[in-house]
Amino acid sequence: MATELATEQSSSNVSPSQTITLRVARINPNVDGEKKFMDFQIPVQKWTTVLEAILEAKQHFDHSIAVRYSCRQATCGSCGMVINGKPRLACFTKISELNSNVVTVEPMNNFPIIRDLTVGFDRMFANHKKVKPFMINDETEVTDRTKEHIQTPEELEKFIQFAGCIKCGLCNSACPTMTMDSSFVGPQALAQAYRYVADNRDKGKDDRLKVIDESHGIWRCHFAGSCSQVCPKGVDPAMGIQLLRGYLLGFNR
């Protein structure tokens, strides 16, 4: 058995290492705020992710590269950045799938830059908080243990994909309205508003609709759809926004 295993391991197909150029945007708003690029030659395998390449550069070439990361499995939403021009999660993007020997990483658009690849999430979290991203229902199981909120699979289906949001901010980074309108609520918060409005256990629909029904709220979305294209969790904020508009126009109840 051990011999078989050893033979299998030795004959397994290990792809040859390749070297790519990793171009990292270096920005320090506290010094001059100017964006410069630094190039690093990084050896990669076919399974190497962009985050691993950045950490390789950080470990062996320049430890001052600022990058935020945590789980490395597309769950925490920390490592969002613009990779070869498109907002993506660095831990969820393999170098091999980019089909390029030059990988350029930049901080996300529409967010204030803290340093290099890290951005501030204050505005996004404030907007998220504004739409009341929690269940509003006086008849909670906490106060009345006999009460059970029954939900059919069809009712769950209405909002379950929106519950997959990891608050990585890629949708806000891709949104063209966010670029122009600094007061726009943003696709992340709007998709979360829909998630709770469509939940039949929630009773806070009117409150939430009031929050998003203002001059920089839901009506400023141009339906470019970029938010849905870049979401790493398959959430479709553009659809959520259109369905929310249905509630405001009286098509949905």
Add this chain to the structure above:
Amino acid sequence: MRESTIMKIHYGTALGAVALVAVHILFRLTQDFSQSLEYESVIANYQFLPYAGMLEIILILLSIHGFNGLRVILLEFKQGPSYEKAVSYGCIAAMIAVIAYGSRTIFMTSMGMV
């Protein structure tokens, strides 16, 4: 006014304008293009009251839709309470001015004052 109410008016005026402008274009197709722009022909249209009424409604619908669209575009360019107030009131004033001027032309022509 709530933004959703404004947007309902925005979409409603767009649909109304599309329908009425289509009627207007169909009326124009009954004549040659050059004939339809002749002075007598234009005056005759204004003096035909149902047609003048339709032109007045088109004017109102397009002004409301157009100036609200302009307001939305301007709000996206820049933000700030005083700027937003100026844009909103400015667009309402411009809309009223355009409707008043257009209505004056329609009324004067239909009453034979031109």
